[in-house]
Amino acid sequence: MLTQLKRYALTFGLVLMLVALSGGCAAPTAAPAATQPPAATAAVAATQPTAAPAAPKPAAPPAAPAAKAPTTPQGTLRHAHPIAPTTFNPHQNQANLMETYYQLVYETLVAIGKDLKFEPQLATEWQITDKAITFKLRQGVVFHDGAPFNAQAVIANLNDVKNGTPAPLKGALASVQSVDALDDMTVRLNLSAFDPALLLNLAGFAGMQVSPAALKTADKTPVGTGPWAYNAQDSKTDTNYTFR
Numbered sequence: 001m002l003t004q005l006k007r008y009a010l011t012f013g014l015v016l017m018l019v020a021l022s023g024g025c026a027a028p029t030a031a032p033a034a035t036q037p038p039a040a041t042a043a044v045a046a047t048q049p050t051a052a053p054a055a056p057k058p059a060a061p062p063a064a065p066a067a068k069a070p071t072t073p074q075g076t077l078r079h080a081h082p083i084a085p086t087t088f089n090p091h092q093n094q095a096n097l098m099e100t101y102y103q104l105v106y107e108t109l110v111a112i113g114k115d116l117k118f119e120p121q122l123a124t125e126w127q128i129t130d131k132a133i134t135f136k137l138r139q140g141v142v143f144h145d146g147a148p149f150n151a152q153a154v155i156a157n158l159n160d161v162k163n164g165t166p167a168p169l170k171g172a173l174a175s176v177q178s179v180d181a182l183d184d185m186t187v188r189l190n191l192s193a194f195d196p197a198l199l200l201n202l203a204g205f206a207g208m209q210v211s212p213a214a215l216k217t218a219d220k221t222p223v224g225t226g227p228w229a230y231n232a233q234d235s236k237t238d239t240n241y242t243f244r
Contacts, residue, residue: 083097084237084238084239084241085098085101085241086098087218087219088101088102088105088218088219088220088221088222088230089210089215089218089219089222090102090106090205090208090210091157091160091161091164091167091169091205091206091208091210092164092166092167092168092169092219093168093205094168094169094205099205101222101241102205102208102222103226104226104227104228104230104243105144105222105223105224105226105228105229105230105243106208106209106210106222106224106225106226107121107122107208107209107224107225107226108121108122108202108203108204108207108208108209109121109122109123109135109154109202109203109207109209110123110126110199110202110203110207111203112200112203118199118203120138121138122137122138122141122149122209122225123135123136123137123138124136124137124138126199128199129194130191130193130194131190131191131194132188132189132190132191133188133189133191133198133199134182134186134187134188134189135154135186135187135188135189136185136186137149137150137151137154137185137186137187139185141225142225143209143210143211143214143223143224143225144211144223144224144225144229144230145211145213145214145223147211147212147213149209149225150184150185151181151182151183151184151185151186151187152181152184152212153209153211153212154179154181154187154209155179155181155187156212156215157208157209157210157212157215158173158176158179158189159179160210160215161173161206162176164215169201169205169206172201172204172205172206173198173201173206174195175191175192175193175194175195175198176189176190176191176192176198177190177191177192178190208224209224209225210222210223210224211223211224228243228244229243229244230242230243231243231244
């Protein structure tokens with residue numbers, strides 16, 4: 001019996017020893033990896049100081065309104081002419097160079113346009129037959145001296161061309177036998193025969209209208225209906241001539 005107990009004890013001892021040995025030989029459990037401390041949060045990039053907003057540029061001042069064109073002629077125009085006028089009476093002149101002076105002061109019954117066609121000036125319309133030319137005159141026109149332009153003024157001027165002293169242009173009206181006033185603003189030139197050159201002559205010196213009251217003195221002091229009036233006070237003979 002004792003022998004059997006010893007055998008059990010021995011067996012049990014051997015089992016314990018084997019268990020102990022097997023525990024000692026087992027690979028040690030790896031220690032848990034050391035936890036790395038969390039990486040420091042990346043430093044926030046240094047913030048550059050915010051630039052102050054640029055001051056707004058001052059608004060450009062509004063452009064000045066464009067100057068309105070004057071409704072009447074302004075300023076002074078100076079013109080150098082090669083010769084002085086020999087006379088300011090267009091009915092006593094044959095020099096074409098005088099036209100520069102005369103067109104400032106005088107107007108004609110008809111004019112020649114850019115297309116070389118006749119167009120109205122002091123006459124607004126006309127009718128031509130073999131025996132006469134009848135003109136309707138422009139209403140409301142006055143000479144620079146205040147005298148009205150009418151049929152009687154036209155008669156006085158055409159008579160001056162034909163019968164003046166001297167009368168270098170009387171040939172331009174050779175076909176005109178007489179002149180009648182049909183009413184205050186209508187005049188008829190009675191012809192000896194049809195004259196194809198008559199309108200052309202009336203668009204020139206022979207058709208320029210001088211104030212009847214100034215016909216005797218027009219050689220020195222022109223008075224017409226044109227855009228410019230002669231200013232004797234500011235003029236000097238053979239030196240300068242002023243028109244306003």
